[in-house]
Amino acid sequence: MLETVxxxxxxxxxxxxxxxxxxxxxxxxxxxLRSITAIITGATSGIGTETARVLAMRGARLxxxxxSLKTADEVKARIVAEIPDAEVILLPLDLSSLSSVRxxxxxxxxxxxxxxLLINNAGRMVYEHAVSEDGIEMTFxxxxxxxxxxxxxxxxxxxxxxxxxxxxxxxVNVSSHVHGWFSGDCLSYLDRxxxxxx
Numbered sequence: 001m002l003e004t005v006x007x008x009x010x011x012x013x014x015x016x017x018x019x020x021x022x023x024x025x026x027x028x029x030x031x032x033l034r035s036i037t038a039i040i041t042g043a044t045s046g047i048g049t050e051t052a053r054v055l056a057m058r059g060a061r062l063x064x065x066x067x068s069l070k071t072a073d074e075v076k077a078r079i080v081a082e083i084p085d086a087e088v089i090l091l092p093l094d095l096s097s098l099s100s101v102r103x104x105x106x107x108x109x110x111x112x113x114x115x116x117l118l119i120n121n122a123g124r125m126v127y128e129h130a131v132s133e134d135g136i137e138m139t140f141x142x143x144x145x146x147x148x149x150x151x152x153x154x155x156x157x158x159x160x161x162x163x164x165x166x167x168x169x170x171x172v173n174v175s176s177h178v179h180g181w182f183s184g185d186c187l188s189y190l191d192r193x194x195x196x197x198x
């Protein structure tokens with residue numbers, strides 16, 4: 001619980017940054033990222049959108065996988081309006097579908113681009129039981145398996161990019177700290193909450 005309080009008040013951690021730090025502050029030490037190509041999942045809202053904006057501001061080429069091309073077009077338009085020389089490529093991807101992940105990777109590899117940075121940021125919370133087209137519970141399929149397969153299929157490209165450019169690649173997995181708010185059996189906790197509401 002102490003970690004949650006520290007997060008909420010914005011206490012600075014070992015990195016020198018806290019929850020109140022901005023993307024611009026975090027990237028100030030690397031102001032020129034023109035040699036970097038980044039894939040950012042979940043870039044059509046929240047942390048993903050801000051990450052995309054700041055990386056574009058620093059010059060990185062962005063590849064934004066998206067379930068909704070319309071929403072991604074709006075994000076791209078906002079980025080380009082602020083940073084006219086930004087390079088933003090949109091490609092379809094539904095992380096809950098393993099075939100969609102494979103298709104995205106094929107489309108990306110066909111572009112013959114380097115890959116320096118993979119930010120696995122997309123997240124989905126399904127409140128009612130839902131199953132993906134592969135027969136997997138939807139939250140697990142999207143948040144875990146989809147990102148796992150995406151990363152696995154892109155690793156060779158990242159390693160090749162690092163060998164050719166001398167720039168070490170990075171994979172960033174974004175997750176929530178909410179799981180730390182619960183202790184013990186989460187299902188019995190949720191059951192108690194549900195019973196109280198009835």
